[in-house]
Amino acid sequence: MHARKSQNILSLILLSIMSLVCSITLAGEWSGYLAAEYSFFPQSALNAEQFEGGSASFSAEPEFYHSWEDDSLTFVPFIRWDEHDAKRSHVDIRELIWMRAVDDWELRVGVGKVFWGVAESQHLVDIINQTDLVENIDGEDKLGQPMINFTLLKDWGAIDFFVLPGFRERTFPGKDGRFRSNPAIDDHAIYQSAAKNKHVDYAIRWSQTFDDWDVGVSHFYGTSREPRIIPTPTAQGLTLLPFYDIINQTGIDIQATLDEWLWKFELIHRSGQADTYNAFTLGFEYTFVGVFDSAADVGVIAEYLYDDRGSNATTAFDNDLFLGGRLAMNDAASSEVLLGVINDVNNNARFYNIEASRRFGASWVLRAEVRIISAGSSVDPLTSLRHDDIVQFELARHF
Amino acid sequence: MNKLILIIMCLLPLGVTAQTAEEKGLEIAVEADKRDAGFGDLSSLLTMTLKNANGDTSIRKMRSKTLEVQGDGDKGLTIFDKPADVKGTAFLSFTHILEADDQWLYLPALKRVKRISSKNKSGPFMGSEFAFEDLASREVEKYNYLYLKDDVIEGEEAFVFEARPNYKYSGYTRSVIWMSKRIYQPLKIEFYDRKNVLLKTMVAGGYQQYLGKYWRPATMNMVNHQTKKETLLEFSDYQFQTGLSERDFSKASLKRAK
Numbered sequence: 001m002h003a004r005k006s007q008n009i010l011s012l013i014l015l016s017i018m019s020l021v022c023s024i025t026l027a028g029e030w031s032g033y034l035a036a037e038y039s040f041f042p043q044s045a046l047n048a049e050q051f052e053g054g055s056a057s058f059s060a061e062p063e064f065y066h067s068w069e070d071d072s073l074t075f076v077p078f079i080r081w082d083e084h085d086a087k088r089s090h091v092d093i094r095e096l097i098w099m100r101a102v103d104d105w106e107l108r109v110g111v112g113k114v115f116w117g118v119a120e121s122q123h124l125v126d127i128i129n130q131t132d133l134v135e136n137i138d139g140e141d142k143l144g145q146p147m148i149n150f151t152l153l154k155d156w157g158a159i160d161f162f163v164l165p166g167f168r169e170r171t172f173p174g175k176d177g178r179f180r181s182n183p184a185i186d187d188h189a190i191y192q193s194a195a196k197n198k199h200v201d202y203a204i205r206w207s208q209t210f211d212d213w214d215v216g217v218s219h220f221y222g223t224s225r226e227p228r229i230i231p232t233p234t235a236q237g238l239t240l241l242p243f244y245d246i247i248n249q250t251g252i253d254i255q256a257t258l259d260e261w262l263w264k265f266e267l268i269h270r271s272g273q274a275d276t277y278n279a280f281t282l283g284f285e286y287t288f289v290g291v292f293d294s295a296a297d298v299g300v301i302a303e304y305l306y307d308d309r310g311s312n313a314t315t316a317f318d319n320d321l322f323l324g325g326r327l328a329m330n331d332a333a334s335s336e337v338l339l340g341v342i343n344d345v346n347n348n349a350r351f352y353n354i355e356a357s358r359r360f361g362a363s364w365v366l367r368a369e370v371r372i373i374s375a376g377s378s379v380d381p382l383t384s385l386r387h388d389d390i391v392q393f394e395l396a397r398h399f
Numbered sequence: 400m401n402k403l404i405l406i407i408m409c410l411l412p413l414g415v416t417a418q419t420a421e422e423k424g425l426e427i428a429v430e431a432d433k434r435d436a437g438f439g440d441l442s443s444l445l446t447m448t449l450k451n452a453n454g455d456t457s458i459r460k461m462r463s464k465t466l467e468v469q470g471d472g473d474k475g476l477t478i479f480d481k482p483a484d485v486k487g488t489a490f491l492s493f494t495h496i497l498e499a500d501d502q503w504l505y506l507p508a509l510k511r512v513k514r515i516s517s518k519n520k521s522g523p524f525m526g527s528e529f530a531f532e533d534l535a536s537r538e539v540e541k542y543n544y545l546y547l548k549d550d551v552i553e554g555e556e557a558f559v560f561e562a563r564p565n566y567k568y569s570g571y572t573r574s575v576i577w578m579s580k581r582i583y584q585p586l587k588i589e590f591y592d593r594k595n596v597l598l599k600t601m602v603a604g605g606y607q608q609y610l611g612k613y614w615r616p617a618t619m620n621m622v623n624h625q626t627k628k629e630t631l632l633e634f635s636d637y638q639f640q641t642g643l644s645e646r647d648f649s650k651a652s653l654k655r656a657k
Contacts, residue, residue: 101655115510153646155647158649188651287518295522334526362483
């Protein structure tokens with residue numbers, strides 16, 4: 001009798017939730033994309049387990065958005081299927097976040113994505129979201145992060161408070177995949193904190209614009225998004241285990257926008273991950289508007305990347321120079337080409353990138369990427385990727 | 400002796416009443432500015448139809464918000480809805496009279512707010528025939544003026560005057576404006592490139608009055624004579640004084656623009 005009553009109540013609640021969800025999804029709007037990708041690796045893989053030649057992959061990222069008076073709800077699931085690398089086939093919730101914006105404050109609760117920083121070649125200061133490394137070696141893709149984010153907007157700047165319950169492990173290519181270390185990084189992560197991936201992290205950031213200067217200062221306490229890789233002997237042989245330390249990281253990012261010159265600076269100070277260290281990116285972007293009497297713009301980017309751990313750095317970019325160029329045709333198809341090379345000043349390891357994209361019709365976008373890796377010496381962290389030059393095409397349909 | 404008196408008599412009325420062409424041009428610009436002052440804030444929907452020399456078209460849709468700033472250029476926020484791959488991209492600008500504008504671009508895929516160079520004034524807006532500077536607020540002090548003549552356009556009487564930009568990085572040596580005598584809004588503008596060759600002609604139409612005071616066009620059509628491309632810009636759903644404030648024109652507002 002009792003059980004039946006509570007069951008009825010439960011189904012009533014479920015029914016009302018479902019009808020609420022239905023009415024919201026009907027009232028809101030969907031957008032997003034479906035994409036097909038083909039990658040080709042001209043060189044043979046370093047390890048026999050890794051796939052050779054070409055690989056197909058499909059991905060989708062629909063986005064649902066609905067807003068009321070002061071509130072909004074955003075839901076962005078993501079799915080990828082990959083022909084060869086089981087680890088690259090994955091599902092994620094990029095965003096599932098409710099926001100309220102009232103006068104001088106904003107509150108966001110859910111799974112979200114946040115970007116901090118100004119530099120182009122690497123994003124030192126950006127720390128809220130974990131990198132979805134299987135997506136692209138450039139590290140620009142991020143996993144959704146559970147968060148409570150409160151923002152105060154005052155005349156003296158914007159201040160953001162973050163409570164980050166729950167940690168996302170970095171994704172790494174599987175043993176069949178390319179762009180991996182040798183051996184592949186193991187699934188079994190180790191944590192410094194006994195709370196493991198339940199550790200609650202905190203962050204705060206203040207940002208302000210002073211005339212031509214955009215300035216941000218941030219601090220993060222919690223699980224490092226970047227693991228240390230610990231070689232561990234096991235019965236199966238040597239295993240590489242990701243180890244996530246509890247760190248404190250203070251970051252500063254500054255951009256000065258002086259006519260056609262953009263000067264950029266990012267600095268971090270991190271403690272808790274082996275030795276305390278500092279790293280920075282310093283550089284500029286200069287734009288030539290309307291080159292050769294056309295509508296096209298050409299941007300030239302130069303950045304210096306430094307990490308005071310030197311060859312002990314967990315990154316490949318300890319003393320490197322990035323040179324890049326951007327050609328934007330400013331045409332109806334939004335045709336664009338990006339060229340870049342990161343060169344290690346010490347050992348001459350080089351990482352070349354070419355990215356080009358253009359729109360076809362109203363909703364198709366074709367993108368091509370070429371990445372060439374030449375490890376100058378066996379000590380550069382890029383050395384395990386030295387056979388992973390790639391040519392990649394992606395055709396996406398946006399809706 | 401008589402000759403001298405004759406000359407003085409001829410010059411006298413000129414000295415008292417005659418305006419130079421510069422003064423008359425400025426007077427028209429000041430009057431147009433005065434009539435449009437006090438609009439406060441404005442929201443509208445925009446549809447851009449780009450057409451190339453072959454007649455192929457592509458469509459852009461966006462929402463625009465403007466905040467009037469006393470004594471400086473206006474603040475603007477533009478949110479893109481179409482094409483689908485740029486949906487959610489938003490553009491924030493604080494225009495200034497003679498100084499460089501402040502501009503930020505929001506890239507929704509990366510959640511990144513990027514301060515961009517304002518040197519792009521002469522560059523095309525979204526691949527269209529409208530340059531950024533064509534869509535910026537027309538502050539009086541941005542130009543030097545020269546009255547040319549009176550003319551009639553489609554039955555409407557107009558002052559014709561020239562405006563030469565004072566600000567840096569303009570793509571034009573000058574523009575020639577046909578300003579309606581009735582509503583003090585531009586009916587037609589010819590743009591001359593840096594070599595002083597006719598580059599583009601813009602024709603505005605479908606003017607309607609809002610709040611009993613402010614005139615806004617329904618369409619602006621820009622034809623590029625050198626490339627034979629054209630862009631039709633259609634405005635709809637004009638809403639004045641909806642209570643927008645500085646807070647709606649901030650980096651934070653870019654991120655939640657959608």
